[in-house]
Amino acid sequence: MPAQSPTGVRPTHVQPTLDDLGTPLQDVTFVVVDLETTGGSPADAGITEIGAVKVRGGEVLGEFQTLVDPGMPVPAFVARLTGISTAMLVGAPRVEAVLPSFLEFARGAVLVAHNAPFDVGFLKAATAAAGYAWPAPTVVDTVRLARRVVTRDEAPNHKLATLAALFRAQVSPDHRALSDARATVDVLHALLARLAPLGVTHLEDLATAADPVPAAVRRKRHLADGLPDGPGVYQFLGPDDEVLYVGTSVSIRRRVRSYFTAAEKRGRITEMVQIATSVRPVECATPLEAAVRELRLITEHAPRYNRRSKFPERMSWVGLTDEAYPRLSVVRTVRDSPGAAYLGPFASRRTAQDAIDAVHDAVDLRRCTARLPRTASPSARACVLAEMGRCSAPCTTREADTAYGDVAATAREVMTGDPSLVVRTLARHIHALADGERFEEAGDVTRRLGAFLTGAARAQGLRPLAACRELVAARATDDGGWELVVVRHARLAATAVAPRGTDPLPLVDALRLTADDVPAPVPPAPACHPHEAALVQDWLEQPGVRLVAVSDPWTSPVRSAQGFRDVAAAVAAARPATATLAARATSPDTETQEAPC
Structure with missing residues (x-):
């Protein structure tokens, strides 16, 4: 496993802090607020009264109440509902004079209201109109909490008056701000008591x-x-x-x-x-x-x-077999053999077979599975694939077929180096099928090309990393330190962070001494799960990563499958504009890019 520290000492267990555990509800300060308004929305109405109660642990810490001049008459129906008339508000302070006192009263507390979007909406609008900054407190809506724990069998609705009666609140709401706020306090405590058995015991809940x-x-x-x-x-x-x-x-x-x-x-x-x-x-x-x-x-x-x-052992590779007339085969393990070439790994055998079909479309490799002698027996006969022109039929040659060696060398090159022959061939095929409106067949060829490019890019990227005995890299952290990584044969062997202001090189030396000992694999197979190698490779290719030390060359071919990544993306998406893809892939000016190192 990657080293946690240069000394290998595991962190000691410590008593969790309150921040780790969360804030218990009995330690939370709530400010329960209620507003009376002239009705409507904040855009066309004003606040007429603010009432608030500050509580913590069931104890009332203070109350706040004031009438507010809304700057407009109070409609008659609102006056009948609340008992607050226009005459009562003569001489009352304007909201911009009241807000500083209220915001100070509520500072650092959790704001609670019954139908909170209404009350908080008016407060935010008034704060903005007065030129103050809204403190953005945590807001709790008792209506939403009630909908969670109060069923229709208990109460026909979730209005404040209904809930206050259900929970036997000490104060009955009467559409005056302070009375309604006091009633909401009792409702809040009753709701929290019901939520506690459901695991709601901390503010974060x-x-x-x-x-x-x-x-x-x-x-x-x-x-x-x-x-x-x-x-x-x-x-x-x-x-x-x-x-x-x-x-x-x-x-x-x-x-x-x-x-x-x-x-x-x-x-x-x-x-x-x-x-x-x-x-x-x-x-x-x-x-x-x-x-x-x-x-x-x-x-x-x-x-x-x-x-x-x-299960990494279930992943498949496509390998060029080591025999007189090599062929492509789906295998589970990578072997060290002369002239070996591999694509992959692939998550499924079907995808591996798609990659094989892509190579066969461009390279005249034999497709039969028998192991052939260098010279055929007099009774050997060509298979149906040879009669269809889809196999060079080395099984029928009476003399050693030297030309087949060139075919195998071409297959080896497109697998381990420049894949442009396969790209050009299949792109032309896609182009022709698309012109003939045979889009389903074009999609099949597109899928095969995508599988080939993906497998070739993976193997070409893994080979140098898997062969590298040790690679040390560093990347600057956001706080000015260094993230250090030791990689051996594509496996993460050690990692640590050098804090800002410290010399990272002594830590690098310590990591190299304590890093995992990793036996050498057979490239391109890494000495770890292929997904781990991909994680490491992606990290190494991030902008800003610096090589500190490397034991072996870490390079990729200039003309490699990596350079066709954007083509592979278009192919994988199976876009209808196959003509554009074909034009690019068949253009004599098409160049691949050097893979990042």
Whole structure:
């Protein structure tokens, strides 16, 4: 595994802080606010009264109440409803004079209102009109909470008066701001008491308390308590410590918390969470290490709720066989043999076969599967493919067929070097089929070309990295430090971060001494899961990565499959504009680019 520190010492366990655990609701300061207005929307109405109650842990800490001159008459029907008339507001302060006092009263608290979008909308509009900055507090809407825990059997609706009666509030709402705010306080406390058994016990839970999350899932919210807020891997464990699921994130705690909210919509993951009994974090020095550790843990444990590739041995390669008349074959392992050439790896055998068909379309390799002698027997007969002109039929030659060696050399070149022969041939074919409006057949050829280019690019990129005994690279971090990586035969052998202001070279030396010892593979196969090699390769090719040391050449052919990446993207998308693709691929001016090193 990648080294966590140059000394190999694992981090010690510490007592989690309150920030790690979240803020318990009894420690949260709430300001419950209610407004009376002239009616309508903030664009054409004004505030006539503000009432607010500050509470924490069930105790009232203070109250705020004032009438407000809205700068317009109060409609008669509003006056009858609230009891606030235009005459009552004569001499009352304007809202721009009231807001500083209210914002100071509510500073640092969670704002609560019944039908919060209405009250908060008026407050934000008034704040903007007065030229003040809206502090953007956390807002809790008791209507949404009530919809979550109060059923229609208990109450016909979720109006404040209905809920206040249901929960026997000490104050009855009467459409005056302070009275309604006091009633909302009692309703809030009653709703929080109902939410607690559902796992809503911290301030962070309130953000998703109204989401339609199964109670069995929400009750598992405590599994995120104490998890680190940094990059790493997390493992959901079931009974008997079975690894159910493995994931990774730049913040373990935030990511695990999301599994207990409505943001998680995958049915199988919801099922997994209900089975889980604990979450095991693995802190990592860098996001790259986290991604690699995740992949290794998935490969090791094969968790039943992960769908990513767990079995590298099931991935396929396309190899040019080592025999008198080589042919292409789908294989599971890469062997060290003279003149070997490989494409891949491929996630499926079908994709590997598509790549073989692409090469056959451009190179006259034999397609039969028998192992042929150098000279054929007198009774040998050509197969049907030879009669159709789709095989050079070396099985029938009475003398050693030296010309077939040139065919095999061409196949080896398009696989390990310049693939333009295959690209030109298949692109012309696509162009002709498209002109004849045979789009389904053109799509089949397009798919074959895409499979070939993908497999060739992978093998050409993996070969030099898999052959490299040791590569040390560094990338500057956002805070001015250095992310350091040691790669051996494409496997991540060690990684660490040198903090800003420190000399990274001593840490590089320590990493090289403590890095994993990695046996050499047979290139292009890496000494690790192919997906891990792809993760490492992608990291090394990021802008800003610097090579510190390299034991062997790390290069790619100038004219390689990497240079056709954009063509492969167009092919993979199977776009109708195949004429453009064909024109580019068949143009004599087409040049491939050097792969990044």
